[in-house]
Amino acid sequence: MNVENSFLVGLSQQLATNRAMEVIANNLANLSTPAFKRESVHFEQYIVPVDSTEAEAGDKVNISFVYDKGVERDLSEGSIEHTGSEFDLAIGGSGYFVVQTPNGERYTRNGHFQLDTQGRVVTDDGFQVQSDAGAITLQPQDGSLRVANDGTLSTDLQRLGKIRIVTFADERGLKKAGASLYDANGQPPQALAQANVRQGMIEKSNVQPVIEIARMIDVMRAYQASADLTKSGEDLLKQAIEKLGSTPTA
Numbered sequence: 270m271n272v273e274n275s276f277l278v279g280l281s282q283q284l285a286t287n288r289a290m291e292v293i294a295n296n297l298a299n300l301s302t303p304a305f306k307r308e309s310v311h312f313e314q315y316i317v318p319v320d321s322t323e324a325e326a327g328d329k330v331n332i333s334f335v336y337d338k339g340v341e342r343d344l345s346e347g348s349i350e351h352t353g354s355e356f357d358l359a360i361g362g363s364g365y366f367v368v369q370t371p372n373g374e375r376y377t378r379n380g381h382f383q384l385d386t387q388g389r390v391v392t393d394d395g396f397q398v399q400s401d402a403g404a405i406t407l408q409p410q411d412g413s414l415r416v417a418n419d420g421t422l423s424t425d426l427q428r429l430g431k432i433r434i435v436t437f438a439d440e441r442g443l444k445k446a447g448a449s450l451y452d453a454n455g456q457p458p459q460a461l462a463q464a465n466v467r468q469g470m471i472e473k474s475n476v477q478p479v480i481e482i483a484r485m486i487d488v489m490r491a492y493q494a495s496a497d498l499t500k501s502g503e504d505l506l507k508q509a510i511e512k513l514g515s516t517p518t519a
Contacts, residue, residue: 282495285312285335289488292340296476302449304347304378305474307481311338344440347475349467355414356382356390359472360434361465367399367433367458368392368450374399376435376458379449381471390414394448402430416468434464 289310299305315336349359358380360366365376368391375396382398385391390398390405397404400422407414412425422429435458437443443451 279495281335283492285310285337286488286492286495288337290485290492293481293485293488296481297478300474300476300478302379302474303381304449304472305476306345307343307474307476308340309343309484311341312336313338342441343475345475347473349470350473351470353469355416355468356384357469357471358382358416358432359467359470361467363436363440364434364461364464365436365451365458367435368396369399369404370396370446370450372446374458375446375450375452376443377450378472392448396448396450399433400430401433405429405432416466418464418466420464420466432464432466434461434466435459436461 289312292308292310296307313336346362349361358366360378360380365378366380368375368377377392379392382390382392384407385395388407388409390407392398399405405414405422407424410426415423416432417423420432420434422432437453437456437458439456442454442456444454446452
């Protein structure tokens with residue numbers, strides 16, 4: 270493999286490790302974000318045949334590059350933490366809450382909700398949480414909100430319907446939309462037949478810091494190995510230039 274190819278191989282490896290480090294850092298930054306799902310980068314080997322040098326046997330040699338296939342989301346459920354707040358809701362098993370945003374419906378498992386100034390149940394960013402009758406609105410005289418395990422909403426004075434819990438044929442196909450929200454990405458939401466809603470609880474992030482730190486160490490070692498490969502190529506190129514410069518002309 271010539272020096273130029275070694276530079277390209279080293280560059281592809283360094284770009285891959287940089288990408289992996291970004292994802293790990295994002296996982297750790299969201300360690301305390303309710304219902305956050307950890308992510309990992311999926312890499313594959315990409316083989317390119319190139320012309321061999323005089324020192325190599327055969328007409329072609331295979332050069333191995335790193336190909337970024339994209340980010341994979343870990344959909345495993347985070348642990349459930351008891352908070353005691355009447356507006357904190359956790360979904361046991363599959364499903365997503367439906368919220369209304371200026372860009373249309375979005376979906377989340379982050380059930381840390383609150384009341385806005387108009388008595389509507391909203392996310393931390395002010396997006397309205399949806400029931401089968403639209404926005405969930407409480408009047409001052411209604412009293413406390415009660416949420417049954419099947420998602421039925423009620424107060425001391427009235428029944429407010431059911432909170433909307435939906436699922437998707439391909440959860441991995443959901444696209445992140447910021448603020449713990451997901452875009453359906455063209456998929457039709459499907460009503461969940463049997464919801465399992467837990468009031469006064471919140472789903473925690475499924476990120477495990479010990480695992481992420483171990484992954485970070487592995488990535489750092491891989492980066493150092495690729496950096497050493499690039500350095501070796503630079504040294505060889507420098508030596509070749511020095512020898513060429515010291516060769517006497519005829």
